[in-house]
Structure formats: structure tokens, C-alpha cells
Amino acid sequence: MDGCCGPGYASPAEAIKAPKEKLLYTIAIYTGTGIQKPDYLATVDVDPQSPTYSKVIHRLEMPGIGDELHHMGWNACSSCHGDSKMSRKYLLVPGVRSNNIYVVDTASDPRAPKIHKVVDGSEIKKKTNLSGPHTVHCLGSEIIISFLGDARGEAPGGYLHLNKDFEIVGRWENSMGDIPFSYDFWYQPRHNVMVSSEWAAPNTFMPGFDLEEVGHLKYGRRLHVWDFKKKEPVQTMYLGEDGLIPLEVKFMHNPDSSHGFCGAALSANVIHFWKSKDGKWEWEKIIDVENEPHPDWPIPVPGVMSAILVSMNDKYLYINNWLHGDMRQYDISDPHKPKLTGQVWMGGLLGKAPEVNGVKIAGGPQMYQLSLDGKRMYVTTSLFSTWDNQFYPEIRKQGGAMIMIDCDVENGGMKINKDFIVDFGKEPNGPSRCHESRYPGGDCTSDIWL
Amino acid sequence: MTKITISNRNNSAFEVTGKKPLLNELRDQGVDLPYGCQYGGCITCAAKLINGEVDQRSQVALNNRQINDGYIILCVAKAKTDCIIEIGVESHDKLYRNPFLDPLEPHELKADIASKKKEKNKDEPQ
Numbered sequence: 001m002d003g004c005c006g007p008g009y010a011s012p013a014e015a016i017k018a019p020k021e022k023l024l025y026t027i028a029i030y031t032g033t034g035i036q037k038p039d040y041l042a043t044v045d046v047d048p049q050s051p052t053y054s055k056v057i058h059r060l061e062m063p064g065i066g067d068e069l070h071h072m073g074w075n076a077c078s079s080c081h082g083d084s085k086m087s088r089k090y091l092l093v094p095g096v097r098s099n100n101i102y103v104v105d106t107a108s109d110p111r112a113p114k115i116h117k118v119v120d121g122s123e124i125k126k127k128t129n130l131s132g133p134h135t136v137h138c139l140g141s142e143i144i145i146s147f148l149g150d151a152r153g154e155a156p157g158g159y160l161h162l163n164k165d166f167e168i169v170g171r172w173e174n175s176m177g178d179i180p181f182s183y184d185f186w187y188q189p190r191h192n193v194m195v196s197s198e199w200a201a202p203n204t205f206m207p208g209f210d211l212e213e214v215g216h217l218k219y220g221r222r223l224h225v226w227d228f229k230k231k232e233p234v235q236t237m238y239l240g241e242d243g244l245i246p247l248e249v250k251f252m253h254n255p256d257s258s259h260g261f262c263g264a265a266l267s268a269n270v271i272h273f274w275k276s277k278d279g280k281w282e283w284e285k286i287i288d289v290e291n292e293p294h295p296d297w298p299i300p301v302p303g304v305m306s307a308i309l310v311s312m313n314d315k316y317l318y319i320n321n322w323l324h325g326d327m328r329q330y331d332i333s334d335p336h337k338p339k340l341t342g343q344v345w346m347g348g349l350l351g352k353a354p355e356v357n358g359v360k361i362a363g364g365p366q367m368y369q370l371s372l373d374g375k376r377m378y379v380t381t382s383l384f385s386t387w388d389n390q391f392y393p394e395i396r397k398q399g400g401a402m403i404m405i406d407c408d409v410e411n412g413g414m415k416i417n418k419d420f421i422v423d424f425g426k427e428p429n430g431p432s433r434c435h436e437s438r439y440p441g442g443d444c445t446s447d448i449w450l
Numbered sequence: 451m452t453k454i455t456i457s458n459r460n461n462s463a464f465e466v467t468g469k470k471p472l473l474n475e476l477r478d479q480g481v482d483l484p485y486g487c488q489y490g491g492c493i494t495c496a497a498k499l500i501n502g503e504v505d506q507r508s509q510v511a512l513n514n515r516q517i518n519d520g521y522i523i524l525c526v527a528k529a530k531t532d533c534i535i536e537i538g539v540e541s542h543d544k545l546y547r548n549p550f551l552d553p554l555e556p557h558e559l560k561a562d563i564a565s566k567k568k569e570k571n572k573d574e575p576q
Binding site for chain 1: 482484485486487488489491492493494510511512513538539540542545546547548549550551553554556559560563
């Protein structure tokens with residue numbers, strides 16, 4: 001941190017030049033596993049020079065059981081770079097089931113973070129009528145968090161607004177318009193735009209996945225374009241069968257770009273959206289992962305593309321197919337015409353890589369975080385406790401795993417790193433499941449430039 | 451007072467009032483139980499009712515097949531009679547199913563969208 005500026009980096013190009021990550025944080029859950037222990041934030045040593053490289057070196061337990069930690073986000077990012085009073089110090093870690101939001105101090109001792117404050121789940125329900133927290137983004141010094149339901153777990157939920165001291169301001173949005181469901185969101189301030197996606201109501205997805213509920217329109221199939229300043233939706237992109245269960249939304253990091261992407265999990269498609277010359281938002285399907293035959297299944301297996309990620313230089317798009325078991329890298333220099341440049345396998349139902357670096361993999365590639373320089377990708381294998389239990393019941397005994405992929409940023413290509421694996425099946429309290437990861441210095445899914 | 455017997459904890463028995471959800475009544479007496487949302491929406495606390503009757507009208511997590519398989523949501527279910535239950539993940543053998551391999555019949559969906567093939571649907575809204 002230099003004295004002149006706030007958190008993050010002046011530009012994506014500066015972020016790429018940041019020092020290599022030495023630690024990363026990932027959440028690990030016991031909720032839904034049968035082990036009566038709190039979920040925790042694990043610190044993983046990712047410094048190859050360290051004697052504890054590729055190991056969990058600290059576990060911060062949450063105060064109670066049953067949170068289901070899932071995604072998380074920083075209190076500040078590069079959107080505060082000009083504000084020397086701010087620093088990237090706190091990680092906000094919501095519990096999807098408990099509704100609590102844990103504010104974790106990662107700066108006082110980065111190897112051993114500690115809980116700074118708990119925003120109580122019942123207080124959030126009482127003051128804002130929201131439950132089922134998901135995506136955390138900071139907006140300058142303020143923080144907004146998407147919630148998938150109201151206090152009773154019914155859609156569409158909305159957005160919680162916290163101030164920089166993590167006090168509840170209220171609801172962020174002025175209107176949800178006719179949005180039926182919430183999930184992920186990303187904003188691009190220079191275009192005064194936010195795009196949000198749709199999973200389902202907490203009462204629908206939390207107990208597990210009933211495929212029939214897709215046909216009953218209990219799951220999403222739209223993207224929503226917001227007027228960011230007015231805090232209200234202005235356009236709906238109806239994706240239909242091409243966009244069943246549209247989950248993660250990412251804009252390019254270049255703040256001038258209007259191009260963004262969404263992974264439609266059940267359709268296993270990537271949707272590309274952008275602002276046309278007349279100011280209207282357009283979309284197209286640019287990647288379509290075919291369902292794959294399975295020896296024991298009467299129907300082919302869909303990919304289940306549960307996450308996407310854009311490299312800091314906006315050159316590569318990464319996708320996963322949780323049920324197939326592959327991670328892919330696409331060159332998106334022309335975002336209308338992605339080129340497949342890399343693919344690796346880990347776990348999955350197709351039997352292509354049941355073991356990685358000596359560890360039997362339960363689950364498939366699910367969440368991933370990419371280093372700022374784009375060269376190291378850390379991948380975890382669990383999706384959500386109840387969904388894991390349906391598709392990969394063996395994960396109860398085996399736990400999750402974290403795997404590292406070396407990414408070639410010059411010529412494209414991906415390779416599983418042979419020296420790194422964290423087996424969460426061997427955790428002291430029994431097999432846990434790891435999910436989203438964050439680096440102390442910021443990462444490819446946290447920073448937005450004003 | 452009614453008696454709750456937990457079959458997979460050496461048939462240990464507990465007296466409950468039936469006025470509070472079983473999760474609270476049993477945890478208050480030292481039974482270690484999983485839970486999540488605490489309003490009947492997330493299935494983490496599901497247990498299997500082997501015998502007896504509970505009132506779990508406010509649960510919204512179970513589909514009709516899970517209900518027919520005896521599952522109850524402890525964070526909202528109140529005992530109406532003496533019950534024998536099985537708790538924890540050992541009771542979850544039929545709770546989770548691969549939705550692509552083992553689809554639900556229209557009457558087996560959640561109460562708000564299930565067809566009316568089966569009459570005994572306690573969770574019909576209103």
C-alpha cells in the first residue's frame with residue numbers, strides 16, 4: 001500500500017502488475033454435511049517458497065452452526081482507489097441459510113483473520129425484509145449485497161445497503177420493477193449500468209434441485225439491465241431456453257467496455273451482452289456446451305455452468321461444467337466469437353479425471369479465482385450443500401478439494417499444477433467443502449473501476 | 451406433554467410440550483441437531499418421522515415425495531402426539547435424489563405446484 005492512495009489499483013493494467021498472491025481465503029462448510037461444527041474461513045498458503053505451501057494454515061470458525069457460507073466480497077476495491085481514507089481490510093462473508101453477515105478483519109493479521117463484526121441475520125430481516133444473501137460488491141465506500149428472497153424466503157428479494165461501518169442503511173434499490181428472481185450482479189459505472197441475473201427463491205433452491213420446478217417457472221431465465229444511478233431496472237433480456245438458470249454475471253474489467261457475460265447454468269451456455277450504438281442492450285449466445293452421454297443415465301448430462309470469470313486483461317473467459325468435470329479457457333479478444341484455447345478435467349460425472357494429484361475428487365470444478373496476472377487459477381469442487389448431496393453424495397465422506405491450474409496467458413492453454421492440492425477431506429474436524437476464494441490484494445472478481 | 455424417541459440415538463426419549471418447534475425443544479434438552487434457516491425453508495434440519503404426528507404446516511422446503519417418505523422439518527414441526535424420529539444425515543437416505551435420474555411425478559412436487567392426484571395434502575396453501 002503506498003501512502004498516497006486508497007485500496008486497489010489505478011487501472012486493470014496496474015492490477016496485473018501487483019505482487020503475486022501469497023495467501024488466499026476460502027470458505028469451508030459443514031452445513032449439510034452431518035458434522036456439527038461451524039463453517040469457517042480457511043487461510044490457504046499459496047506461496048511456493050513457504051514450508052506450508054498448499055496447506056490450510058488457519059481456520060476462522062463462525063460463532064454458530066448452519067450458516068452455509070458461500071460467496072464473499074471486500075469492503076473496498078479499486079473503485080475507492082482515490083480515497084486514501086479507505087483500505088481493503090474487511091472481507092464480508094454472508095451465510096446463505098442463517099442470513100448473518102460476518103465482517104472479517106484480514107488486515108491486522110492476514111494469516112489469522114478474525115471476526116470484526118456480525119451483522120445479525122434477524123436484524124437484516126426485520127429492517128429490510130431480506131433473506132438469502134449472495135453477491136457482495138462495494139460501491140465506492142458503500143456496500144451492496146444481493147439477497148434472493150424476502151424474510152420468508154420468497155422471491156424476488158432485493159439489495160441490502162451497508163455503509164462503510166457495516167451499519168444497515170436499508171434497501172439499496174428504489175424499485176425491483178417486475179424482476180421475478182435475484183442472484184448475481186455486476187456494475188459498470190461509466191455506462192451507468194448494472195446487470196443482474198436470476199437463480200430462484202431461497203425456498204426453491206435451498207432444499208435442493210427439483211428439475212420439474214424449472215418447467216414450473218420456479219427458476220430464472222432472464223437478465224436485467226439497471227439504471228445504476230436511479231437504482232431501478234430499465235430493460236429485461238428474456239433468454240428463454242438458451243438461458244435457463246442464468247447465474248454469474250461479469251463485465252469486462254476495462255471500465256469503458258460495455259461487454260459482459262453470463263453463464264446460464266442449466267442450459268450450459270455463455271450469454272454475451274453489450275450496449276449497441278443506439279444505447280439498447282443486446283445479447284447473444286456465444287458458447288453452447290453440449291450435454292454429454294453417460295453410461296448409466298437415460299438422458300445426457302448437462303454441463304451445469306455454475307460460474308464464469310474474466311481475466312484482468314479481458315483476454316480470457318473461463319467457464320466450468322460442474323457435472324461434466326471440465327474447466328475451459330476461451331480467448332474473447334472478439335467477444336462475439338470466443339475461441340476455445342484450453343481445457344482441463346477434474347472430478348465430474350463423466351469419469352474423465354476421478355483423481356487429481358493423488359486425491360479422489362468428489363464433485364467437479366465449481367468456483368474459481370484467478371490471480372491478477374492471470375497465470376494461476378484456484379478451483380474448488382462444491383456447489384451448495386444440498387445440491388452436492390444430490391449429485392455427488394460421496395462428497396460427504398470425501399469433502400471438497402482445491403486444485404490449481406497454470407494458465408498460459410501468452411498462447412492460451414491450461415494445465416493442472418502437479419505441486420498443489422488442498423484436500424478438504426482431511427480437515428481436523430472431518431471432511432468439509434470449500435467454495436469461493438479471495439486474495440488479500442484483490443482478485444479478478446472483486447475490483448471495479450469508476 | 452408428549453414423548454419424542456430418537457431411534458438412532460439409542461432410543462433416547464425426551465418430553466416436549468408441543469408448543470415450540472421440535473428443533474428448539476430438543477436442543478434445549480441437549481440434543482445436537484443440524485439446522486440452517488430456522489423458518490422451514492432450507493431442509494438442513496430434516497428428520498424422519500417413523501411414528502406419530504407433527505404439525506409442520508409452515509414448512510416450505512419439502513416436496514410431496516419427501517413428505518410421503520416421512521420427512522419432517524424440525525425447525526417448524528411441533529409434536530401433536532408421541533413420536534419416534536430418526537435424526538441427522540443418517541435419516542437422509544431418501545431426502546436427496548439425483549433429479550435427472552429419478553424425476554418426480556406431478557403429484558410429488560412441492561405443495562404449491564403439485565397436481566391433485568393425492569388427496570392427503572396437508573400443506574395446501576389457504
